[in-house]
Every structure is written in structure tokens, then in C-alpha cells.
Amino acid sequence: MELIIAPDSRAIATIVADAIAALLDRKPDAVLGVATGSSPLAIYDELATRYAAGAISLAGARAFMLDEYVGLAADHPQRYRNVIETEFAGRVDIDPANVQGPDGLAADIPAACAAYEQAIVDAGGVDVQILGIGTDGHIAFNEPGSSLASRTRIKTLTVQTRQDNARFFDGDLEQVPTHCLTQGLATIMSARHLVLVATGLAKAEAVHHMVEGSVSAMWPATILQHHPHATVLVDEAAASRLQLASYYRQTYESKPAWQGI
Ligand SMILES: N[C@@H]1[C@@H](O)[C@H](O)[C@@H](COP(=O)(O)O)O[C@@H]1O
Numbered sequence: 001m002e003l004i005i006a007p008d009s010r011a012i013a014t015i016v017a018d019a020i021a022a023l024l025d026r027k028p029d030a031v032l033g034v035a036t037g038s039s040p041l042a043i044y045d046e047l048a049t050r051y052a053a054g055a056i057s058l059a060g061a062r063a064f065m066l067d068e069y070v071g072l073a074a075d076h077p078q079r080y081r082n083v084i085e086t087e088f089a090g091r092v093d094i095d096p097a098n099v100q101g102p103d104g105l106a107a108d109i110p111a112a113c114a115a116y117e118q119a120i121v122d123a124g125g126v127d128v129q130i131l132g133i134g135t136d137g138h139i140a141f142n143e144p145g146s147s148l149a150s151r152t153r154i155k156t157l158t159v160q161t162r163q164d165n166a167r168f169f170d171g172d173l174e175q176v177p178t179h180c181l182t183q184g185l186a187t188i189m190s191a192r193h194l195v196l197v198a199t200g201l202a203k204a205e206a207v208h209h210m211v212e213g214s215v216s217a218m219w220p221a222t223i224l225q226h227h228p229h230a231t232v233l234v235d236e237a238a239a240s241r242l243q244l245a246s247y248y249r250q251t252y253e254s255k256p257a258w259q260g261i
Pocket residue numbers: 035036037038039040066067131132133134135138139140141161165
């Protein structure tokens with residue numbers, strides 16, 4: 001696992017956008033894994049800026065979403081499909097038909113989850129998966145206790161996650177759905193490169209466990225320790241509980257630029 005401590009989310013976004021631009025250069029039909037939440041927003045801003053400047057094109061790219069709330073109306077602004085359209089897909093030239101997500105309105109949820117897994121396989125797998133992390137260490141919506149071998153399925157959200165996300169629902173916990181569909185931890189682990197972004201003090205404990213704790217379903221993000229190519233980008237606040245912070249800094253500072261992330 002590579003750990004990068006950067007000054008702020010803009011600096012993080014530049015590093016991640018550089019990696020995505022390099023990927024698109026060598027593979028114009030790259031498969032991106034896109035995440036919701038506030039953590040990836042600066043990355044989407046940076047990609048939109050580079051697209052507007054003519055520096056990158058996502059015309060051939062494909063994208064798969066991590067997760068979706070169950071039961072939110074098709075036009076609900078917090079439906080993750082709509083959030084991804086607003087924050088990412090609608091700001092670049094990706095073909096909307098090439099952006100897929102789990103169907104939180106499916107009548108047959110197990111069938112929809114199986115079909116989603118197959119769609120990712122049929123696309124050749126995800127090249128780079130952008131991830132955030134919940135304060136309880138969840139990735140996508142794999143809450144504590146999630147099987148480390150899980151695939152796309154329905155999950156019950158914890159009260160903590162619903163409270164964390166209530167800010168997107170007028171601060172009203174009752175409006176936050178209780179269930180979601182989410183890629184499983186094994187689904188996420190199948191991506192060729194994982195890029196996890198975390199900023200702010202509220203993430204410091206989860207980041208510490210993810211990077212330096214024991215691998216455990218109680219801190220689902222610890223599964224990244226088993227990935228051969230995982231990059232974790234954090235700001236100073238999110239890094240504040242890391243025991244080996246100075247080692248990570250030295251390692252990144254002495255890394256040749258040509259290596260990228
Ligand atoms: N399902 C999403 C996760 O993918 C995201 O990582 C997490 C953290 O969100 P934020 O980046 O806003 O802190 O929120 C939600 O639970």
C-alpha cells in the first residue's frame with residue numbers, strides 16, 4: 001500500500017487526475033470506478049477542468065459506480081446515479097450509456113446484483129477504482145462485519161453512516177434510506193488499482209486502522225492491505241493518527257516522478 005500525505009484535497013486531486021490522464025492516454029476505453037460522497041469531489045472538479053481545457057477526453061471511457069441507495073425515486077437528487085451525473089459524468093464527455101450503477105429500484109434485487117457483477121466482468125474489470133472511507137471504516141457501503149469475500153448485494157446501513165449522510169438529506173435522519181446495494185469487498189478488490197481518498201480529522205481513526213491495523217471485517221477498508229496496487233491519499237488531519245507518518249512522507253518525497261502512483 002502506498003500512503004501519500006498531501007496538503008489538501010486539491011493537491012490530492014491533481015495527483016489522482018494525473019494518474020487517470022495517464023491511464024486514458026494508454027487506454028482510451030479505460031474502465032473507471034467512481035465513488036460518491038464528498039471525498040472524490042475535488043477529483044471530479046479537476047477532471048472536468050482538464051476536459052474543458054481539452055487536456056483529456058473520456059469519450060471512450062466506461063464507468064461503474066460503487067453503490068446505490070435502495071428505494072430512492074429515480075429523480076431524487078441524492079440517488080447516487082443522479083449524484084454521479086451531476087458531479088462527474090455530466091461535466092465530461094463520457095457516454096451516459098457507459099456509466100452503470102447498481103439498480104436500487106430493481107424488483108428482483110439479487111438478480112440485479114448478479115447482473116451488475118457480470119457487467120463489470122464483461123467490461124474487462126475496473127482499471128482504477130476511486131474510493132472514500134466512512135468514519136467507521138466502510139468502503140462503498142460495506143459496513144463493519146461485511147464479508148471480506150463479499151460481492152454486490154443489499155446491505156443495511158448503520159445508524160452512524162445514516163447520521164454521517166443525513167447532511168445530504170436536509171440533516172434529517174428519517175429521510176436517509178435504511179438499505180443500499182453495494183459492490184462487495186471482493187468486487188472492489190478485483191479492480192486493478194485502488195485509489196482511496198480521505199480528508200479531515202473525522203477520518204483519522206479509520207485511516208489509522210486501514211493502513212496500520214489488523215485486517216478485520218470490523219474495519220472493512222483494512223482489506224486494502226491485501227491489494228497489490230492500492231494508493232491512499234490523505235491530508236494532514238486524516239493522517240494525524242498514523243504511527244509511521246514520517247516514513248510515508250520520506251518514501252513519497254524520494255519517489256521518482258516517472259513512477260506515478
Ligand atoms: N457510500 C459512500 C462511500 O462510498 C463514501 O466513501 C462515504 C464517505 O463519504 P464522504 O467522502 O462524504 O466522507 O460515504 C458513503 O457512505
